[in-house]
Each structure stands twice: as structure tokens, then as C-alpha cells.
Amino acid sequence: MNNYITFCGVVSIIGRSNVGKSTLINKLLGEKISITSCKSNTTRQCITGIYTEDQYQIIYLDTPGLNINNNKLPSNKNLQNLIKKIIKDVNLVILVIDGKHWTFDDELILNEISNITQHLIVVINKIDVIKNKIYLLPYIEFLSKKIRYLEIVPVSAKTGKNVNIILDIIKKQLPKNDHYYSKEHITTCSERFIASEIIREKLMRFFGEEIPYRSIVEIENFINKQNNYDINGVIIVRHNSQKKIIIGHKGNKIKIIGEQARLDMEKIFKTQVRLYLWVKVGSSVH
Ligand SMILES: Nc1nc2c(ncn2[C@@H]2O[C@H](COP(=O)(O)OP(=O)(O)OP(=O)(O)O)[C@@H](O)[C@H]2O)c(=O)[nH]1
Ligand SMILES: [Mg+2]
Incomplete structure (x- = not known):
């Protein structure tokens, strides 16, 4: 078994509040680890979810919503520092946005992460509530103009639609590494x-x-x-x-x-x- 190659890495899930980050991590894991609600600021501290399948191990970090206090603009130093902190030492970043509501906060966050060195996946979530999918095209075009090296995946974290595509992308990007955790571990939270x-x-x-x-x-x-x-x-x-x-x-x-x-x-x-x-x-x- 010595030549069995294993892959392991850390993936940070970020975005403004209420876009469905925690719903997504639960779907990616197939287990409910992180709490969700229709109110803002549901997640209050980073939650780890560990997914192990064969030679792959993915350590997801669900993060509290990045809420920008508009009163404090134009100083986005806080946002910058916060993002730096939550994507430090991770291998991939998933930015979740809400397919129905693109806000100024999303734009600020996108600008902040446009130069990150990690692989970036932008997840357009809640497509189950978008009746006409053509509505998504300008969105996708806008995003691909903003950032050159990224993947855009429209999903429904609620129904699970296209969530497997995210998993496939992550698997391809994971570095070769020993697994950090045994496969029974699904979280580091107590x-x-x-x-x-x-x-x-x-x-x-x-x-x-x-x-x-x-x-x-x-x-x-x-x-x-x-x-x-x-x-x-x-x-x-x-x-x-x-x-x-x-x-x-x-x-x-x-x-x-x-x-x-x-x-x-x-x-x-x-x-x-x-x-x-x-x-x-x-x-x-x-
Ligand atoms: N229709 C629909 N609703 C969704 C989807 N994903 C999440 N939601 C709903 O959106 C709301 C917010 O979801 P959360 O997963 O708590 O959002 P979050 O980004 O983790 O929010 P914070 O922890 O506050 O930052 C909840 O009511 C979810 O049920 C989706 O794909 N479709
Ligand atoms: Mg949350």
C-alpha cells in the first residue's frame, strides 16, 4: 500500500451573510455540522467539516458571514484583514454568492479576493429559486470578466443540485498529502x-x-x-x-x-x- 497516493487540503467557504455557506458545507459533507437559518449572522465562528472519500480528504472551513458596515466605507482595511485571516494557509477558496441578490458587499468581497494565489471557485447559490436560468448568464459573464482564473458553479445547496461538480473541482486541485484525520472524523468541533x-x-x-x-x-x-x-x-x-x-x-x-x-x-x-x-x-x- 506504500504507493497509494493520497490527497488532502483545506478549503475555506466565504461570502456575505445568508448566502448559504453553511447549507453548502452540510451538503458537501452529507452531514449537518453547521447550523443554518434565514437570519443574518447565524454562523459566529469557524466550523470545520472533514470529508474523506478513498484517497481524498477535504477539510472545509465554514466561516461567519463577511458583513461590511457601510458606515465605515471607504476604509476596507478590516475586510481585507479578515479575508486574509480566513484564507491564510488554505488550498482553495469557495466564494458563495446568492444567485438572486448580488449586492455591493459581494462586489467588495470579490474585489478583495481577486488577487488571491489559491484556486478560487465562485458558487452561485439558490438556483432552485431562479425560474429562468438565462437570468444567470450576465452574472457569469460579469464574474468571469472580474477574475481570470476561476471556476463558476451555479448550485442549489438546498436541493444538492450541482454540488457534486464542486466536489470534482476540489478533488482535482487537492495537493498530494497524507490525510490529517482518520476517516471517522467529521469535524474538529467538540x-x-x-x-x-x-x-x-x-x-x-x-x-x-x-x-x-x-x-x-x-x-x-x-x-x-x-x-x-x-x-x-x-x-x-x-x-x-x-x-x-x-x-x-x-x-x-x-x-x-x-x-x-x-x-x-x-x-x-x-x-x-x-x-x-x-x-x-x-x-x-x-
Ligand atoms: N432556496 C434556497 N435557499 C437556500 C439555499 N441555500 C441556503 N438557503 C437558505 O438561505 C438561508 C441562509 O442559509 P445559511 O446556510 O444559514 O447561510 P450562511 O451564508 O451560512 O449565513 P451566515 O452564517 O449568517 O453567514 C437559510 O434559510 C437557508 O435555508 C438554496 O440553495 N436555495
Ligand atoms: Mg453560516
């Missing part, structure tokens, strides 16, 4: 962190403006009992009124959140989970 993220996802999906999107979820206990997990999660909010909203009438809301979170956890952890949730008013919320 199970405790993933549990807290899943609860946060349910909060973001379930509530509107009444619950601050920065609500904190802490896992107080994560106990593995003969391969079943007992997890205690605390949702920390700032006001008593928010606590009441989350709990709901006779606890009906927290019950649904707990149920949905538990089902997701069981899928990811591949074991039975007992999840206990409660809500606390605390001062640590930003």
Missing part, C-alpha cells in the same frame, strides 16, 4: 459545542426579533452513559420577558425547541440523547 449550536439554531429559527440573535447557550453537563448522551443546556437571556417567550405557555415552546434539538443531536451523534433545557436570566448576553 460535541459539546455542536450541541450548543444546535440549540442556538432552534432559537434563531423559532423566534423573531423578540429574542436577541446573540442569545447564549451553555452546555452545563454532557455525560456519556453507556454511549447514550445526557445533555443539560442553559439558554441565557437578558430579560425575564424573553425568558417567558422562550418557555411559552405551559412550557410549550421550550418543549418543541428541545424536541427538535434532540432529534438533530441524535442524528449527528448517532446515539440516543436525553436533552434537558432551561432558561436563565443572566448578564452575560451582549
Whole structure:
């Protein structure tokens, strides 16, 4: 087996908020690692997803949305530094844009990465909601004029359409390397962190403006009992009124959140989970 050549590399998934980066990483992995919601700033820190197939290993980094504060223009030093940081030491970069909404932020990001040395794939996402695909052509033309060496792939991260094309492109670009992780590894994030993220996802999906999107979820206990997990999660909010909203009438809301979170956890952890949730008013919320 000594002459068995293996390939391994790191791929950063970047773009503005809400374009579908996390939905895409989950589809590329075939596993839900990163939480998603229709609200902005769902992902708050880098999430790693590891995909291993035969001789190929791809380490994906899902990143928080690059949101440009227009008030701060024209100084884009922050954006520049941020992008530098998230693509440092990666082999490939995937820039995700929304096929229906090209914004000024996308343009700024594109300009910032137009000179990167890594292979760049621009993913035009959400094509499932574009009825007439001809609509995409000016887009593709515009992008190919902006950057010379890039690949453009229209996809639907939601339905999985064309996601395999991204995978094929990545495989061709991966450097020869030993695999960094064993093939059972699907993330470097801890199970405790993933549990807290899943609860946060349910909060973001379930509530509107009444619950601050920065609500904190802490896992107080994560106990593995003969391969079943007992997890205690605390949702920390700032006001008593928010606590009441989350709990709901006779606890009906927290019950649904707990149920949905538990089902997701069981899928990811591949074991039975007992999840206990409660809500606390605390001062640590930003
Ligand atoms: N119709 C459609 N919706 C999509 C698609 N991909 C993602 N979405 C939706 O777009 C919204 C944002 O998706 P996310 O994956 O959370 O976006 P993100 O880029 O990770 O957002 P941040 O973490 O906030 O930066 C969610 O409601 C997704 O269901 C797609 O291909 N088609
Ligand atoms: Mg995200």
C-alpha cells in the first residue's frame, strides 16, 4: 500500500451573510455540522467539516458571514484583514454568492479576493429559486470578466443540485498529502459545542426579533452513559420577558425547541440523547 497516493487540503467557504455557506458545507459533507437559518449572522465562528472519500480528504472551513458596515466605507482595511485571516494557509477558496441578490458587499468581497494565489471557485447559490436560468448568464459573464482564473458553479445547496461538480473541482486541485484525520472524523468541533449550536439554531429559527440573535447557550453537563448522551443546556437571556417567550405557555415552546434539538443531536451523534433545557436570566448576553 506504500504507493497509494493520497490527497488532502483545506478549503475555506466565504461570502456575505445568508448566502448559504453553511447549507453548502452540510451538503458537501452529507452531514449537518453547521447550523443554518434565514437570519443574518447565524454562523459566529469557524466550523470545520472533514470529508474523506478513498484517497481524498477535504477539510472545509465554514466561516461567519463577511458583513461590511457601510458606515465605515471607504476604509476596507478590516475586510481585507479578515479575508486574509480566513484564507491564510488554505488550498482553495469557495466564494458563495446568492444567485438572486448580488449586492455591493459581494462586489467588495470579490474585489478583495481577486488577487488571491489559491484556486478560487465562485458558487452561485439558490438556483432552485431562479425560474429562468438565462437570468444567470450576465452574472457569469460579469464574474468571469472580474477574475481570470476561476471556476463558476451555479448550485442549489438546498436541493444538492450541482454540488457534486464542486466536489470534482476540489478533488482535482487537492495537493498530494497524507490525510490529517482518520476517516471517522467529521469535524474538529467538540460535541459539546455542536450541541450548543444546535440549540442556538432552534432559537434563531423559532423566534423573531423578540429574542436577541446573540442569545447564549451553555452546555452545563454532557455525560456519556453507556454511549447514550445526557445533555443539560442553559439558554441565557437578558430579560425575564424573553425568558417567558422562550418557555411559552405551559412550557410549550421550550418543549418543541428541545424536541427538535434532540432529534438533530441524535442524528449527528448517532446515539440516543436525553436533552434537558432551561432558561436563565443572566448578564452575560451582549
Ligand atoms: N432556496 C434556497 N435557499 C437556500 C439555499 N441555500 C441556503 N438557503 C437558505 O438561505 C438561508 C441562509 O442559509 P445559511 O446556510 O444559514 O447561510 P450562511 O451564508 O451560512 O449565513 P451566515 O452564517 O449568517 O453567514 C437559510 O434559510 C437557508 O435555508 C438554496 O440553495 N436555495
Ligand atoms: Mg453560516
